[in-house]
Amino acid sequence: xxxxxxxxxxxxxxxxxxxTFRCDPISEHNRLYWYRxxxxxxxxxxxxxxxxxxxxKSRLLSDRFSAERPKGSxxxxxxxxxxxxxxxxxxxxxxxxxxxxxxxxxxxxxxLTVL
Amino acid sequence: xxxxxxxxxxLIVQKGGISxxxxxxxxxxxxxxxxYQQFPGKGPALLIAIRPDVSEKKEGRFTISFNKSAKQxxxxxxxxxxxxxxxYFCAATYSGGGADGLTFGKGTHLIIQP
Numbered sequence: 154x155x156x157x158x159x160x161x162x163x164x165x166x167x168x169x170x171x172x173t174f175r176c177d178p179i180s181e182h183n184r185l186y187w188y189r190x191x192x193x194x195x196x197x198x199x200x201x202x203x204x205x206x207x208x209x210k211s212r213l214l215s216d217r218f219s220a221e222r223p224k225g226s227x228x229x230x231x232x233x234x235x236x237x238x239x240x241x242x243x244x245x246x247x248x249x250x251x252x253x254x255x256x257x258x259x260x261x262x263x264x265l266t267v268l
Numbered sequence: 269x270x271x272x273x274x275x276x277x278x279l280i281v282q283k284g285g286i287s288x289x290x291x292x293x294x295x296x297x298x299x300x301x302x303x304y305q306q307f308p309g310k311g312p313a314l315l316i317a318i319r320p321d322v323s324e325k326k327e328g329r330f331t332i333s334f335n336k337s338a339k340q341x342x343x344x345x346x347x348x349x350x351x352x353x354x355x356y357f358c359a360a361t362y363s364g365g366g367a368d369g370l371t372f373g374k375g376t377h378l379i380i381q382p
Contacts, residue, residue: 195374
């Protein structure tokens with residue numbers, strides 16, 4: 154099953170440290186999305202790539218957050234100088250251009266705990 | 269401002285019963301309404317979706333009812349089974365728009381009692 158893969162699945166870090174998450178999308182999907190989900194809430198959009206181009210960023214994505222998708226394949230989401238409020242599940246999703254914007258395939262997420 | 273409001277927050281249904289989850293949206297530009305199902309420790313998975321040119325869509329035991337004038341849509345799960353126990357999210361988006369058009373509700377935690 155070649156679904157969306159995310160690593161690491163869990164990350165515990167101390168406040169002020171940097172963390173990086175990786176997402177490997179479904180191979181034929183050229184669109185890749187990052188969402189954040191906190192307990193009791195639905196996923197909130199963070200950013201979106203089409204191939205290697207980052208096309209949209211949410212206002213939720215502060216300057217401490219950066220995402221890349223070199224060569225239009227896997228993507229990384231880095232959080233610098235983590236804060237306790239960054240504790241959440243970070244979800245990656247992918248889709249194929251031509252599918253509806255709502256037909257996303259999500260990974261299992263990377264859970265971040267900031268102490 | 270929450271653009272998609274979902275209710276109830278939690279729901280307990282007996283096995284074999286009908287589970288009903290409601291959503292209301294504010295932005296009339298939304299034209300695609302998916303429902304996602306999420307099990308603990310997993311990412312959301314697309315369950316069923318509807319466009320506003322139809323009032324109902326059925327896939328197996330899952331039905332979406334859509335009321336464009338009221339800006340409301342609902343998910344009905346017929347003959348609910350314990351395996352349906354999960355969190356359900358409604359969402360709304362622009363089918364021809366960008367990614368940030370996908371707006372989720374806060375979710376409904378559904379428990380099906382055997």
